[in-house]
């Protein structure tokens with residue numbers, strides 16, 4: 001016999017699909033099948049339930065580089081001590097875990113004078129800066145599904161990074177005012193490469209890599225009816241720019257989705273400023289919104305929790321006893337480059353794989369701990385690795401979708417016996433930090 | 440030896456996502472991300488066969504990856520390494536005061552390195568952090 005659990009939430013990407021069907025064995029220990037998920041989401045569930053590959057107890061790195069198993073109590077003691085002994089510990093990650101766990105982590109950071117930063121630091125951080133610059137006219141993915149007939153994907157490739165985004169929300173679904181589905185929608189993709197997403201586009205604006213700002217401003221000018229100088233703008237023929245403008249203006253409801261192609265290329269937050277202003281300009285003619293294609297399933301939630309607790313969504317420096325925020329200074333990358341942190345704590349992210357290697361080397365020099373269900377490049381260079389249960393698979397918790405809609409992730413199977421959750425581990429560290437500080 | 444200078448970007452691929460959930464310490468992750476996607480025209484310029492190992496160098500570092508033909512293309516003059524430690528060996532740490540490294544748009548040179556091995560993610564990172572590199 002097997003059990004079927006419906007409406008399961010996928011804890012991988014910011015699309016946070018909430019329609020998965022997971023089949024488990026009778027005891028709720030092993031996952032037998034996953035329906036509705038994309039290849040990545042399915043792999044996450046299947047891999048997590050195969051305990052033979054998993055580290056189930058904390059490990060400490062030895063002199064020779066090998067790892068030795070330690071108890072959770074020892075790991076809690078190690079973590080509390082490095083944080084208490086540090087003047088400015090960097091506490092990074094918080095994006096592949098629940099908001100509840102994030103909140104406990106922030107309390108620890110406050111007590112220890114740490115820097116709290118999430119994966120926006122290498123992802124949509126520049127978006128958040130732009131939102132603070134110029135605001136953001138946005139909407140939910142439900143509105144996109146039901147209303148949008150013009151979609152722009154700018155510098156993102158959802159066919160690979162958010163595989164079900166197009167079928168659930170942005171291209172194919174039939175909604176209340178979009179009964180004809182894909183037939184009713186016009187798709188514009190802006191990407192320097194032809195991709196699996198541009199293949200679905202009505203217009204592909206093949207922008208020259210790094211020239212998004214020019215193209216965005218050209219579109220803004222063309223929308224206002226200003227003449228464009230030059231025959232080719234940022235690699236795109238002038239006629240194609242005008243064609244795109246006609247398509248955008250003639251829609252009833254449009255949305256710009258944008259990704260790393262604009263946030264990480266030259267121009268950074270200025271690119272997003274321009275994209276948001278383009279959205280604003282289009283509202284003179286029709287209704288338009290803009291949504292960031294957030295990566296980690298709960299990076300948005302981490303920003304939300306930080307936002308309501310400290311007023312800033314990432315790169316929050318608590319080392320002076322109050323919250324300071326200046327990403328070009330307090331962001332993880334800059335802090336590591338300046339060798340300013342004296343300890344590192346990682347949870348719910350893998351900077352070892354996703355930071356420039358110079359910063360990774362700095363992590364390996366510091367007193368460190370990595371909390372992660374997986375073995376990752378980060379866990380392999382940190383002093384202590386603490387395995388925890390998978391949020392959204394083995395423990396529930398609150399998460400925020402890319403459009404800032406909170407969704408409660410569900411537990412579908414039991415974690416390996418005796419394994420702690422993020423929140424349990426953090427709560428135990430918090431208690432120990434309080435004790436150490438009291439003495 | 441021949442070499443070409445090319446504009447490098449990085450990003451997600453579905454294989455990167457699947458293999459990373461399958462385990463970053465595993466061979467599949469290396470196969471999915473320890474690669475550089477190049478255009479036909481650039482293979483010709485470099486004068487190598489597809490699936491040859493190459494050394495990619497920038498002012499920030501170098502890395503050995505396998506050169507494969509572009510899955511999303513054509514894009515002559517531009518190369519793609521999926522996001523991960525291999526791309527991050529050569530990516531730009533420059534944030535221009537935004538806190539965000541410049542992961543896309545790094546000038547790199549590519550040269551054949553058929554004798555050199557593509558390291559696993561863990562070996563790559565550990566060797567760089569703990570080795571004499």
Ligand code: SF4
Nearest residue numbers: 010013017038041164
């Ligand atoms: S699109 Fe994202 S959230 Fe949906 S199933 Fe795939 S990985 Fe999971």
